Amino acid sequence: MKSFNYHAPKDVKDASKLASSNSAFLAGGMTTIPSMKLGLASYKDVIDIKNIKKLSGIKVSGKSVTIGATTKHAEVAASKDVKKAIPALAKLAGNIGDAQVRNRGTIGGSISNNDPSACYPSACMALNAVIHTNKRKIDADKFFTGMFETALKSGELVEAVEFEIPEKADYQKHPNPASRYAIIGVFVAKHKKDVNVAVTGAKSCVYIDQDLSKKLSSNFSVSAIEGMEVKSSGMNSDMHASAEYRANLVSLYAKKAVEAC
């Protein structure tokens, strides 16, 4: 690992000031630290945001659940409030990585990194999340812009993620047997007006499967999507899974999720 300056600011303003084109915000460090250790990334300044109190915690209102950026997966998984308001979200958090990852990894880190196989982005998409940054509020569908890419600008820091509480929701994942990231993950959320089926792992970036969402919006049942073919075009094909297999899993796990709702 290359040498770097370590900063541990106490508030967001200071953190933001320290940021440059050669810096990284550090939360759980689940991706940043291995990347630095492997020499894949190096920074002049590493800005540890874990000491910024305001960035951690879970708030539930009548309509939404807001989770602070440095809240750990284990905290989300164990939260009674989350379990009551959006059980699928607690379930998702409880199945990320392993116990060590869940006790260090954070929601802000996960969505800022936007790994195409990460679980949280699918929840953001399906639950019409609003990403609160130190500069603005960004809708989830505008936030995830491509593989490991987001709408975040230099110095911009995720502060919290606000999820809309759905009527029903479920998350189903087919984990990569090696890394336990999602080979595919499907988040189905039934809101008052419509249904969102968000898919992670299948393509270069999380997306809403419009066909499945539309069908389920008009008839929220397994039978509504039975026999519906999910097209494999544009899906990832690698040594872990072919596009064809991924497509099969998306349709299968969408059904499983609807069934579990």
Add this chain to the structure above:
Amino acid sequence: MASLVGSRVERKEDTRFLQGKGRYTADINIANQTYAVFVRSPHARAKIKSVDTSKALKSSGVVGVLTGKEIAEDKIGGLIAGWAIRSEDGSEMKVPANPPLAKDVANFVGEPVAVVFAETLDEAKEGAEKVKVDYKVLKAVVDPAEAMKSDAIHDGVDKNLCYDWLLGDRKAVDEAFAKADKIIKVDLINNRLVPNAMEPRACVVDYNTASEEITLYTTSQNPHLSRLVMSAFGGVAPENKLRVVAPDVGGGFGSKINVYNEEIVCSWASKKIERPIKWVAERTESFLTDTHGRDHVTHAELAVTNDGKFLGFKNETIANLGAYARVFGTVTPTYLFGPCATGVYVIPAAYSNVKAVYTNTAPVDAYRGAGRPEATYTIERLVEKAALELGIDKTEIRMKNFPTQFPFKQTLVHTVDSGDYVAGLEKAKQMADYKGFEARRKKSEANGKLRGIGVSSYFEACGIAPSAAVMSLGCGVGLWESAEVRFNPTGQISVFTGAHSHGQSHDTTFAQIAADELGVPMENIDVVHGDTDKGTFGMGTYGSRSLTVGGIAIVNACKKIVAKGKRVAAKMLEVNEDEIEFKDGEFVALKSNKKKTIGEVAFACYLPGQRDEMKSPIPEGDEPGLIESSFFDPANFSFPAGSHICEVEIDPDTGNVKVEKYTAVDDFGRIVNPMIVEGQVHGGIAQGIGQALHENTQYDETGQLMTASYMDYTMPRADNFPEFNLGFTCTHATSNPLGVKGCGEAGAIASPPTVMNAVIDALGGQEISMPATAEKVWKACKAMKKSNAKAA
């Protein structure tokens, strides 16, 4: 006194391991040490045009940079193949030079080209980045079957063929096949595995400028052998100036048998730069450069009669050696594989033909089971397929071909001293509720799942011996083992063994054995291993040999202690030696019932006299002291055997395979510590399930390792396993006085075919290759649906 051998004694070593007090090579630091980082080839095959070290030498903290040129100038020898194999045509195998630092050509990704020493690890890394190597990239040879049609990687190795070896009688096999009702055929791939010991390789070297002695701390399964090789072939230092210490070692599985480039280079360099050196592999380096396992392509045939009798067996295998031939690299696919490929069956005619080829991949060597998992996979796939094609129950066809008389002269090479294969399979059937399978299958079917059952009966040849036999087959060393039992004056005992424990629990089991022999509490006994300055000599631990060879050396040394003790006690008690009986740690004069404890005798051996009287307890012709050693060379291999039964359930929608039940019945002869043996079986089965369902080493066509981290290489985990259902049968080995057989590898040998047979059974006999990953199985399920639909 109750016997300790046979009881579930808790592991002595657990206290230090569980409390984080283990002392591994990476825990060792020497004042003034430098840190080594190796510059490795990023290409699978490339000419090294030049190596420019000038910028690295100027880099902050860098103490020295060495390359293949310097090591060649100093005439330091390379890595070796420990076993000479002859081809069918009588020619010797072709072994290319394997220099510790590549000078002219690099032959696999990760091969070391240069090394940088610096004051800190970061500075060494920084320096390594500044070493500029100019490569001319050449087309890599990756696929073993293609290798024989490709350009020669090594000068003088035509068709990349190390040898084309034959064991058995082709003519007899042809005749047997001509008489057969049916020929069963399989084409198999035995997937390449990365051993993945929990502790990565490491070395710390300290050169003493005054004594000119090099001390090498290293992650080795066999420190004495490392010293021998580095001295005799490496020319690093004479044996008396080279001390090799293998302290706590966190797993080996065969990958720590070899003397590797890094140990040779650091030992040589420590003398050159006159500084201690520390090197610890990162996990990626382990993936790239630890010797890998398996990697066979096999076509095999079994000639059978309609009523299921086996007549003949053919085995045509291509074994991938990787870029170089290493210590057991050449014997693993020959003598450790070929003879065992006929399995536990009476097969009148058989041959195994193995072509070993070089490719631009990491060297392949012994990995838990070494050759015998590949052999068992070959025969047990054939047998299972024969049962299916002949419509005979899979256990019945096995029983039909088991030998019933022991010793059993197996078709190729081995005479198996003892066993009862029928009893093992019967017990496994009972424990697995074999009869109830059909009901369970129907239940799975009702839930939309496919359930399959697989059986594998195996034997294996481990504790390779005797030395004269193995050396006649080309082995470069004898495979005996040594022990020294040192009875200290105040009654504690140090047992030195040439075996090495890196997970095998020798501290406990060897102490149990010695305690029984000497009649003392095992708390009084310390087992000492892993240091060439402490033990006399030893061949180390691999091939399930520690107990059957090393353990017996301990027994024999203890017997010598008792024999001398008897003579001394007789003199002390003023009776004839033949009037003394040794029991429970006491020498008893039978007539008078007077006694001396073994502790009193030991004390007398060291302090042989008393005040006011000229009287020695040491008989004439004996010397003071109570230290005895033994070199044990067994009369034969040991032949553990057994039957395993596995049930899997497949979800046809995802292709996920769940191991529902796993039953293993093994015959390890007499068992020293059932708890530790069960642990060995658990670990072996876990690795075998890993091979069957999860682990898959993949190189791309340019020779880049695609699965070089845990993000991509699937290690099996606890949630991949059911609770293992273990049972034992027992026939004592006749080749050693304890009647013990090796148990370290059996699980990994038996389980891959057991699991695959179950998967293939669930798929209605549809063949599928290892690892049976979810996608592969899903595709097979789709194909099965289609063919079922057609049939309907």
